[in-house]
Amino acid sequence: MGMIGQPARRREDLRFLTGRGRYVSDLPLEHAAHVAVVRSPHAHARIVSVDAGTARAQPGVLGVFSLADLPELRGALPPPVVPGVAVKPYRQSALADGVVRFSGEAVAVVVATDSYAATDGAVAVGVEYEPLLATVDPEAALEAGAQLVHADWGTNVAATLTLEMGDFETALRRAAIVVTRRVRCARLTALPLEPRTAAARWDRATASLHVWSSTQMPYGVRQRIAEALGLAPEAVRVTAPDVGGGFGTKGPVYPEELIVATLARRLGRPVCWTDTRSASFFSTTHAGDQLHTATLALAGDGRILGLADDFLIDAGAYLPRGAVVAGVTATHLVGLYRVPAFRCRGRVVVTHKVPSAPYRGAGRPQATFVAERLMDIAAGELGLDPADLRRRNLIDAAEMPFDRGLLYRDGMPMVHDSGDYPTLLEKALESAGHRTFRARQAAARREGRLLGLGIAAYNEATGIGPHEGATVGVESDGRVRVIVGAPCQGQGHETTLAQVCAHRLGVGLECVAVTGGDTGRFPASAGTYASRVAVIVGSAVAQAADVVRDKARRVAARALECDADDIVIADGRAHVKGAPDRGLGLAALAALAQHPDVVRSLGEPGLAATRYVSPESVTWASGVHVATVEVDRETGAVSVLAYHAVHDAGHEINPLIVAGQTQGGAVQGIGAALGEEIVYDASGQVLTGTLMDYALPRADSVPAIEVASYDSPSPLNPLGLKGTGEGSAVPGPAAIANAVADALGAGAPEITEVPIRARLLARRS
Secondary structure: OOOOOOOOOOOOHHHHHOOOOOOHHHOOOOOOEEEEEEEOOOOOEEEEEEEOHHHHOOOOEEEEEEOOOOHHHOOOEOOOOOOOOOOOOOOEOOOOOOEEOOOOOEEEEEEEOOHHHHHHHHHHOEEEEEEOOOOOOOOHHHOOOOOOOOHHHOOOEEEEEEEEEOOHHHHHHHOOEEEEEEEEEEEEEOOOOOOOEEEEEEEOOOOEEEEEEOOOOHHHHHHHHHHHHOOOHHHEEEEOOOOOOOOOOOOOOOHHHHHHHHHHHHHOOOEEEEOOHHHHHHHOOEEEEEEEEEEEEEOOOOOEEEEEEEEEEEEEOOOOOOOHHHHHHHHHOOOOEOOOOEEEEEEEEEOOOOOEOOOOOOOHHHHHHHHHHHHHHHHHHHOOOHHHHHHOOEOOHHHOOEEEEEEOOOOOEEEEOOOOHHHHHHHHHHHHOHHHHHHHHHHHHHOOOEEEEEEEEEEEEEOOOOOEEEEEEEOOOOOEEEEEOOOOOOOOHHHHHHHHHHHHHOOOHHHEEEEOOEOOOOOOOOOOOOOOHHHHHHHHHHHHHHHHHHHHHHHHHHHHOOOHHHEEEEOOEEEEOOEEEEEEEHHHHHHHOOOHHHHHHHOOOOOEEEEEEOOOOOEEEEEEEEEEEEEOOOOOOEEEEEEEEEEEOEOOOOHHHHHHHHHHHHHHHHHHHHOOOOOEOOOOOEOOOOOOOOOOOOHHHOOOEEEEEOOOOOOOOOOOEOOOOOHHHOOHHHHHHHHHHHHHOOOOOOOOEEOOOHHHHHHHO
């Protein structure tokens, strides 16, 4: 039986559950200095002076540094070049360059013998500020005379995206029903279990730097550090060891990574920094914060004629991942439906807030919330069940591949490669008991209870380029080592990539070890983001394993005096077809592959191969989620009673891991729907900067997440893979909002914002 498709338990979990995980903070760096960051309390201010005298006199303090002391950090963080949407140019300094643009921006750093002394020293640094007006509201940021975040731009619009397909004006004229709503999705933050952390060590003898970071993109960190310090990229090694969650928020290159690298070289000793949970609300990127004005035009029979949207994204003060979220949002508005005409404008606006970057879903939850709320509102106006309206508009399996007539953010045609969307819907409805729900809802109403059922369909472009690679090699003891560049933050790479290798090479899963996230061990990688590792890295592992298998067959054929086509590799052993007793193990073959005559035959020593995969474009995963809720008539509190998710993740490498990803994503969707929100006051101060105020979902508020699949393998890669890391976090806010609206019934004010506020529901119910 092949390993692909098997629900193998995650191999890495034993290490984590027994306390043997190795995170950046666990590194045994002798004589390491510790960094604490002095952050601005103002959203917008001019720095008048920095007084470090008192701090330098504190016990244990080794130094206090501002940008004037570390000129390498000036302009060291330009926005990345991301395909699709160009942003206005700027260069952020890793320490504020005369002006702070958000509350929490780094102004100075204190280095000390331990973290406590560093923290005490940071408190003692005196910074004099001249407060300036702050731009906090993204709509106000567009007005004439608004305070500019970057004065040299002459505007607060960092980027504008437009997409158009078909004739939307004609669709409006033909429509029997036109639904226009203003929709808002709140500002969020990811809060991975491990806050960000970084450490660095400078080697004077080799003039090289080793940096450890809890990053999703170690090669991007290497590039920025090398540029800032004037080093060759090969002189900078960046390692992402075990990382306790990322969700996109550990994707950008952050100031602290450059700071510890610069200080390690300056001081000639290891330097480390670890964020705190409270500080992470101000130091780590936010996400979401979108405002849409969207219009859905439909014929009298419920067929969609057109969709238009004009949206704003509040990006905060800087754009550490460019305007990528705008492109993702725009292209996912059309969802799983036939939309003959589409028009969209998205503007990315800067404000005096913590910078924004992708967070699990990266614009898809907001796009799906907009489209799926409009679908339910339109169904009500047409007198249709929301499920029936979707049935009339879902793209059918027979229409695949389905060309949207648009370009995706990678510049390639937006073509849904495979999927059976109507079956996904029916399986989700059946699982949720949709057929009998109206009777149950009516019975509950007679008891004074408000129950509702909400549907949300979504898709996700996965496996975006540019490329990823993998090395597969047989070691001297016969075990197999897989080395990749992409790091892991909990996705299960050590299991899934091992399954791919074991399947293609013909060895047991227990014989394969996977390592990743180290620029010193693999030459190139874009990183772990956008649900891409299974599709691209998995395909590279498969190709490299195929080459190693073919090499092993050639070596075995030479030793066993037969044709290579007659060699079978199974259970880590090569044998002659039909004669299983006549064979050699991989360890013996690896030794033979070092012999000069065999090397001449193979062209290189050993049983190893490296292969890269660069996809032409993305694969499209999809799914339907159904939420059942109860709204308390007195308090407006929403209880999620049941949650059902059906997904199409292509040919699943490990269904158990896919189910876990789906359940975790659904919980994040529930949080975004019912509680999570970064709230600012008018002066640019965060009001929800602790876990007492930022309402993460709790275990007692989340039901069992029921997961099922109806997979359609992608034709775009040999393994039939689609990504599944983010999609499950996408439809939750829409499904729950639709369920709450269903519970409140006709005549109640509409829900067009998330999170849903209980106090408003109490008035409506």
